[in-house]
Amino acid sequence: MPISPSKQNEASPERGMPVGSEIALQHGIHFEAKYIGSMEMGSSRPGARFEILAAMRRVRYEFKARNIKKRPVDIVVSVDGVKVVLQRKRKKQKYMDESKMVFYVAHDSYDLQIFCYVARDGASNSFKCNVFKCPDKGKVHVLKV
Numbered sequence: 001m002p003i004s005p006s007k008q009n010e011a012s013p014e015r016g017m018p019v020g021s022e023i024a025l026q027h028g029i030h031f032e033a034k035y036i037g038s039m040e041m042g043s044s045r046p047g048a049r050f051e052i053l054a055a056m057r058r059v060r061y062e063f064k065a066r067n068i069k070k071r072p073v074d075i076v077v078s079v080d081g082v083k084v085v086l087q088r089k090r091k092k093q094k095y096m097d098e099s100k101m102v103f104y105v106a107h108d109s110y111d112l113q114i115f116c117y118v119a120r121d122g123a124s125n126s127f128k129c130n131v132f133k134c135p136d137k138g139k140v141h142v143l144k145v
Contacts, residue, residue, distance in 0.1 A: 028078035033132040034070035035084065035094070036114075037063040041127040045103070046118065052106055055129040056116040060108075070133060082117065084130070103127065 039059045046052050072087040073094065081098040085091050097119040108114040116131045 025077075025079055028076040028080075028083070031075045031077070031134075032087070033073055033075055033134050035073045035086075036060055036070050036131040036133055037068065038128055038130045040121075040124075041118065041129055043124075043126045046127060049104075049106065052104055052116070052118055052129065053108065055118075056106065056108060056114070056131050059116075059129060059131045060114065073132070075132070082119070097130075098122075 037059045039055055039062075041051070041055050046055075074085045074087055074091075076083040076085065079099065081096060081100075082102060083096045084094040086094055097117075101120045101122065102117055103120060104118040106116055108116075113134050113136075114131065115134060116129050118127055118129050120126070121128050
């Protein structure tokens, strides 16, 4: 069932869970997560979903094998892009990806709390897979919308 233009901003099952108004998107919507790690995927664009899932699982297993702890971060999604900020006293910005550079967002079908997004790095022109763990299973679905 198509949604009429006047109902576009209202909550509806067809559109998924609403995450906020246009004004909230201008300022950014904040999510808490744990940063697992990142991995470069090369300069060629990933051709299929399984390549992205393989990279996401590789990041998880490599960081787990090295016993690297997950770091709590704030993810801010706005019109400008995705900003990842470390949850420390100084709130140091880890990195910022412009919205036009974000290529793909996915979750792990085996563990629904794990999600990633793939973005093109402007300087090196390569794709980078950033992996996170959401503390609450329900919030992952909101992040994907």
